Amino acid sequence: MLNRSYYLMGVLAGIFYAFQACNTDSTSGADEAKLPDVVSYNFDIRPILSDKCLACHGPDANKREAGLRLDVAESAFKALEENPTAHALVAGKPELSQAFLRITTQDTSLLMPPPSSNLKLTQREIRLIEKWIKQGAKYEKHWAFVPPKKPALPEVDKTDWPKNEIDYFILHQQEQRGLSPNEEADKERLLKRVSLDLTGLPPTLEMMDRFLADNSPNAYEKAVDQLLKNPAYGEKMALHWLDLARYADSHGYQDDGYRTQWPWRDWVIHAFNKNMHYNDFVTWQLAGDLLPGSTKEQLLATGFNRNHKITEEGGVIPEEYRIMYVTDRTDLFGKGLLGVTMECAHCHDHKYDPFSQKEYYRLFAFFNNVKEVGIESVIGGPETYAKKPLMEISDDDVKNILTFVNKPDTNRLIVSVMGDMDPDTIRKTYILKRGNYDAPGDEVTVGTPEAILPFNPKYPKNRLGLAQWLFDPKNPLTARVYVNLLWQEFFGKGIVKTSGDFGMQGDLPTNPELLDWLAVDFMSHNWDVKRLVKQMVTSATYRQSAVLSPEKLKADPDNIYLARGPRYRIHAEFVKDLVLSSSGLLNRSIGGPSVKPYQPAGLWEGATSGRGLLSTYMQDHGPKLYRRGMYTLIKRTVPPPSMAIFDASNRDLCEVKRLRTNTPLQALVMMNDPTVLEASRVLAARLLQEKTDARDKITKAFRLIVGRKPREKEVEMLTAYYEKEAREIKKPVADKALAVGEYPVPETIDRTKLAALMRVVSTIYNLEETITKT
Known part of the structure; x- marks a missing residue:
């Protein structure tokens, strides 16, 4: 009966195919022209399979139907289990390929994807699959799992436009689509753009005047070099890394006690400012404690992997939470450093990417030997600010070794760091059935996903070996993922839009040749971050005006092909920095403990258990009120409200890309936040005192x-x-307006004029252009 069904289906589909072919010849030549000359499995077919087919016919053996995998050539071409005379794919022959017949049949009982799935292929997708089969149905390894090769620079018509190699790839795509780049932005907007991007701060009047007066051909490059030398560069660059590393000032969960991980943040800023190359920067954080002759600075760097949430609640099951900590580190490694969704294989084989659950736990094993427990103590005094393993930073350390740590007092300072158990007592790792901590399955040893790069047996079987694997020249992901993250920082979105997912369900790169060129160039120049940053911001692509014409809006509404400059709102922390800096209030000291600025009353008190240092909000005063936004204390259960409204991360988990929303609440913050109002008053007072x-x-x-x-x-x-x-403001109204904030009002100033000018300054702060990078 089954064979008869297949036979009838084949006959009916064959008739339908013949009819469709006749139709195609006579009526759809225009549609055919829209298809690429050569259909690529990676860029044309795999996305269709990922979206519509692989949930049932992909890597996940537990969900696989009919024993058929369509993501692997060997399976797709072999005889079907249910009908050995049929094949899902027959190279060159769509009419004999059951996969094609099933997506084109009119019989809903045989149609794939089944109607019950609410998935449906478009006519263009069907035609792509048909043409691909006609061309031989050639499979390719997923593009992101193939080591990048440095392509030649493409030829362009507008040869006088490129400033460096980046521009050839961008311009080539534009010219293929009938687009042309914008002219260079005017000097004022260009300086603001690059100053915000490299320091997170607006340019000073002196910088503006100097740049406007400099008519030399390399005036812009000189400005970039000065910004790269500015200590604020390290602070700006550190922010995206703090999101990735889920840095916060509290442990999380219900008690959400205080922690002292801020010396690690000081180190990150220091590392960016001294231009620590990316391979060393990451290796120290993954395995600084395992490096030969490990120093105290290298040990401090490993705080990276102790930034995860830690419970201090009584009554928990210690092993359950210890497993959660190891899981967090494993997932961070996958998403933040490899750009893949390894966490999907925590409970079962990955449904779309070629990662098995066994491979997940082999990666998990690298982080499973840390000398830690699920719960160390109940919430309490200074000894609980950091959890074992830990290191103490003495005043002598700050004076002689860790000179970049901004230690403001002589109190005991401890930081959670990495430290493995004795090599003779290695903790065993098991596959956890359905991801449950108390359901161990088969034992596994350390290893890495084969589809990315097999683990070299010459590498040590620990986190140091994992770091060496990560920076192996054959690793296809590490360089691509980081250059994409930096591209996202300067252009608003990555070349791969899904910057945390380079797998089959992620977006394809909009310019794959440029991504590979940048990745190989980055590696060949010894992972030099400042060089890469300078390449990006000195390109003609980056320097373009952000002016948007109706024609370009219609042709490329999302600016995929970058025929105009980037334009978007700056990050939450930099909104505060811009306000403080422009008003003259900014406290420019670098590093040190986090601070508690103005905040609405009562937020903390109702959100946690009521125990510990963070049970009530004790606002800081004086210069601490005017620290940069990145130093605002982040309590995970109640993140800073004004920054949360501007889409700042709450640092619960690794975050490689922030949301960028536009809501009325953001306008309310700019109009009513005490910091903005105080800055308006202080700047107005300074201006009034000038003649x-x-x-x-x-x-x-x-x-x-x-x-x-x-x-x-x-x-x-x-x-x-x-x-x-x-003229019109009344004294009581003026006095009320001037009472906002703690910075003193000059005693001899005209309070009516001050309140009036304060309102003008506040209006300027509330212009959209103020907090937008244009």
Whole structure:
């Protein structure tokens, strides 16, 4: 009966195929022209299979139907289990390929994907599969798992436009699609853009004036070099790494006690400022404690893998939480450093990528030997700020070894770091059935996913060996993933948009040749981060104006082909930094403990158990109020509210890409946040104390905040607003406005004029352009 069904299906589908072919010849030549000349498995077929087929016919053996895998050539071409005379694919012959017949049949009982799945192939997808089969149905290893090769620079028509190699790849794609790049942004906007990108701070008036006056051909490159030398560069670059490393100032979970991991943050800033190359930067964090002759700085770097949440609650099962800690480290390694969703194989074989559950636990085994317990103590005093294994940082260390650590007092300072158990007592690792901590299966030893790169037996079987594997020249992912993360930092989205998923369900690279060129170039220049950053921000692609014409909006609404400059709101921390810096309030000290600025009352008190140092919010005062946003204390259960509204990470898990929303709450923050209002008042007071007229004061405020000279119309409107407020504002209203914030109001100042100018400055802070990178 089964064979008869297949026979009938074949006959019916054959008739349908013949009819479709006739139709194609006569009516759909235009559609055929839209298909690529050569259909690529990686870039045309695999995405279709991933979305529509591999849930039932992919790597997950537990979910596989009919014993058929369509992601592996050997399985797709072999005889079907249910009908040995049939094959899912027959190279060159769609009419004999059961996979094609099943996606084109009109019989809903045989149609694939089944109607009950709510999945359906489009006509273009069907035609792509048909053409691919006609061309031989050639399989390719997933593009991200093939080591990158450095492609030749493509030929372009507009040869006078490129500034460096990046531009050839970008321009080539534009010219293929009838696009052309924008002109270079004006000097003021360009300086603001690169200053925000390299330091997280707006340019000063002195920087603006110097750059505007410099007409030399290399004026922009000189400005970039100065910004790269600025200590604020390390702070800016550290922010995305803190998200990736899930850095926070509390342990998480219900008690959510205080922790002192901030010296590790100081090290990250220091590492970026001294341009520590990426291979050493990551190796120290993964395995600094295992390096020969390990130093105290290398040990501190391993705090990277102790930033995860840790429970201090009574009554928990210690082994359950210890397994959670190891799982967190494994998942971070997969997502943050490899750019793959290894966590999907925690409970079963990965449904889409070629990672088995056994391979997941072999990777897990690298992190399973840390000398830690699930719960060490209940919430309490300084001894619980860090969890074993730990290191103590003495005043002598800060004076002689860890000179970059900003230790403000002589109190005991301890940090959680990595440290394995004695080699003679290696903790065994088991596959956990369905991921349950108390359901061990087969024992496994350390190893890495074969589809990425087999683990070299010459490497030590520990975290140091894992780091060596990560930076093996044959590893296809490490360089690609990091250059993509940096591209995302400067252009708003990665060449691979799904920066944490380079697997089969992730987005394809918009410019695969550029991604591979950058990756190979990065490796061949010894993983030099500052060099890579400079390459990106000095490219003609980066320097383009962000002006958007109707034609370009229609042709490329998402700016995939970068025919215009990037334009998007800056990160939450940099919103605060811009406000503090432009007003003159910014405390520029680097590193040190996190601080507690203004915050609405009562948020902490209702959210946790009521025990420990973080049970109540004790606001800081004085210079601590004016630290950069990255130093704001992050309590995981109640993250800083104003920064959360601007999409900052709560640091629960590894995050390689922040959301970027646009909500009314963000406008309310800019209009009402005490920091913004206080900054408006302080800047207004400083301007009033200068011997200039109202127009000059407003022009200066505009330049400091927006980063450019205002147009005449803008000056006129703001001056008229100031004069109106100065005439009409009442003393009680003025006094109430000036009472915001702790920074003192000058005693001799005209309070009515101050309140009026404060409102003008606040208005400038609330311009969309102010907190937008254009």
